[in-house]
Amino acid sequence: MPPSEPDPLEESPLESLPVYDGVLLKVRRDRVALPDGSVSVREYITHPGAVVVVAVLPDGRLLFERQFRYPLRRAFLELPAGKIDAGEELLACARRELREETGYEAGAWQYLGVMHPCIGYSDERIEIFLARDLTHVGDALDAGEFLEILTFSADEAVRAVMEGVITDAKTVTALFRALPELGLGISPVPA
The missing domain is CATH 3.90.79.10 (Nucleoside Triphosphate Pyrophosphohydrolase)
Incomplete structure (x- = not known):
């Protein structure tokens, strides 16, 4: 797929909220729009690399x-x-x-x-x-x-x-x- 075309699997963030803010790890909960237009929740850890x-x-x-x-x-x-x-x-x-x-x-x-x-x-x-x-x-x-x-x-x-x-x-x-x-x-x- 050419880079200029949108990815048909992409999920778009609607809202992002912090759940936990630790020394190393931080947890977020995002509401996302799914490819079919429905909405779901994604929880994930952010890490500095x-x-x-x-x-x-x-x-x-x-x-x-x-x-x-x-x-x-x-x-x-x-x-x-x-x-x-x-x-x-x-x-x-x-x-x-x-x-x-x-x-x-x-x-x-x-x-x-x-x-x-x-x-x-x-x-x-x-x-x-x-x-x-x-x-x-x-x-x-x-x-x-x-x-x-x-x-x-x-x-x-x-x-x-x-x-x-x-x-x-x-x-x-x-x-x-x-x-x-x-x-x-x-x-x-x-x-």
């Missing part, structure tokens, strides 16, 4: 974090990631999060794209970066942030996804977006 970093060590291994995630009451394996601060440039956020969480700085950065992790109930976007030429300078974790740093080869990481060990959506998406840049093609099945 985030970055995720596929960080490649000099030996080709990837940096991962093991971090407890309270909503699911367990630890997850994830790529380094974090929230974009108000007014912060995307690359600056990626650099900051990599340094704070893993203690590494990167000499080379590549933007890989964006993902939308929960399109049914949030406007969150996560910007994906590939970081190379890493140098360890020491971590600077935020207060109240606890995590373990692990490394996996790209093949080990793909296998962990396929075996259900890595289930975090941003990590799965970023890993598979990075595979062609890592020289591994895009096949989800390791050799």
